[in-house]
């Protein structure tokens with residue numbers, strides 16, 4: 001899809017993935033606790049969903065909590081989980097109003113029961129929305145996702161449901177949490193860090209990466225447009241020659 005932004009015709013990436021980093025530093029700069037930064041970050045998520053939809057992005061996938069984030073203090077983990085609780089509840093109303101389909105990826109087995117119930121309700125109630133496909137990675141790790149997929153493939157092969165000769169790349173993709181979603185075209189990481197941090201490691205194989213020093217709570221539509229402009233300057237060859 002193409003869109004005119006500031007007089008320039010730009011190709012809009014279909015799927016944008018974001019590592020929302022820098023909430024802690026944003027709070028620290030204001031002499032506030034880290035959870036103050038996460039709260040501001042959650043507000044930014046809401047705004048960016050609207051902006052992404054307005055720009056014509058079809059899929060937006062954000063990293064909210066990694067399988068490694070449990071190592072943070074109990075206070076911070078509880079704060080993030082409570083934010084997510086509130087977000088999931090508010091989202092049930094907002095998402096159907098905005099026609100936004102919400103999905104959660106990651107391992108749900110370690111999440112509190114009430115959070116899992118809210119996730120199920122949200123996914124069910126927005127399953128028929130055909131606006132923005134918004135995905136939240138929660139207790140997500142790329143290696144863990146691949147581990148879970150491999151375990152399931154082994155089970156299905158053992159039970160005869162799957163033939164070993166049918167295991168190709170697209171079959172593996174169909175066992176990942178992101179099944180039925182295209183791979184991201186553009187990855188954005190905020191706050192100046194140049195790492196993948198175990199995010200969508202299978203799906204990002206041919207994705208363009210955009211890094212910005214902006215801290216996540218300050219990220220705005222202007223920054224999203226800058227990332228799209230950068231994306232337009234890239235020459236995607238998928239391993240071939242043009």
Ligand code: FPP
Nearest residue numbers: 020021022023024025038041042045064087
């Ligand atoms: C990274 O910043 C941010 C996180 C690990 C949590 C992200 C969570 C939210 C934005 C809020 C909830 C999300 C949704 C979808 C409502 P950091 O804490 O690592 O920052 P730092 O690197 O500056 O310490």
